Amino acid sequence: MPNTEHFREMLNAYMAKKGLRSTKQRDHIVEAFFAHPDHVSIEELLARVRERDPAIGYATVYRTLKLLTESGVANERRFGDGLTRYELADDETHHDHLICMECQKIVEFEAPQIEQLQEQIAHQHGFVVRWHKHEMYGVCPDCQRKAAQKPARN
Amino acid sequence: MPNTEHFREMLNAYMAKKGLRSTKQRDHIVEAFFAHPDHVSIEELLARVRERDPAIGYATVYRTLKLLTESGVANERRFGDGLTRYELADDETHHDHLICMECQKIVEFEAPQIEQLQEQIAHQHGFVVRWHKHEMYGVCPDCQRKAAQKPARN
DNA sequence: CTCATTGCAAATAATTTGCATGTAA
């Protein structure tokens, strides 16, 4: 589990400001998210949360993840499998993604040099950047190997 | 309209290989896409195409855009407004995006230095990159100005 | 007590699919 202190504070501050309440469902969902905040889908999260509290419904998970997103704790992402996925909005240790178009594998990487260039460009356009998304879609080593063994059949 | 020769050839090759046929609906849709291949949605495309042929249905547009995607002519993109948008898979003149979180404005930019760094990183992980997505979400100059005039009310 | 929250089921929204009919090749 990553260091979540900062995010817990953000969430508490947001909830206090909006007059929102803390419930055991929310707590479970938030804990489950913090435990594995690595591009999880609603369905995956729901499955984990139901291990502790089988009565929790879809809608509550959707609503809580929206809350996490609004409070700046999580970011919504879509990769291309039709699902919305969530990850910690962790700017400090920000990672980007290499996605295999064959097997959907996701590899994370960090590239401080790119982040720096990004900032420059945004600044040239007068933008203030809140977060970013940098994804490369291609073929991973494993799938390249498979493709070599069993060539196309079209 | 950008230079589309290369893409027409890709599409023809793909259709020939798969034994697919050329129809007037497909032609209209493909032309409409080539005319404005700048992150269009299905709905926008349908509206344009119906100016020429009012009988064309949603399904055909969806099917044709899937065909363009499979043939490598178009790429599917999702920005965050719930719609899938399409753009020319133009690697040569590839552009990335700055997206305003307030007004949804999309600004394009090019950054060859970043593209170069990307390739390096992908190579380190053994990936072959087919295309990529690089989006920065933030606040544009206009909306920064508005926010300054009319501060938050939460 | 009051009002946010929950779970369910129903409602939306975007996209896909089945099928009878039309039509390239």
Added chain:
DNA sequence: TTACATGCAAATTATTTGCAATGAG
């Protein structure tokens, strides 16, 4: 002629919402 393509409507899928019941503060 032989399938592929089309348009429609129905089906799917992901997500949102209305509402009565529940529960936090």
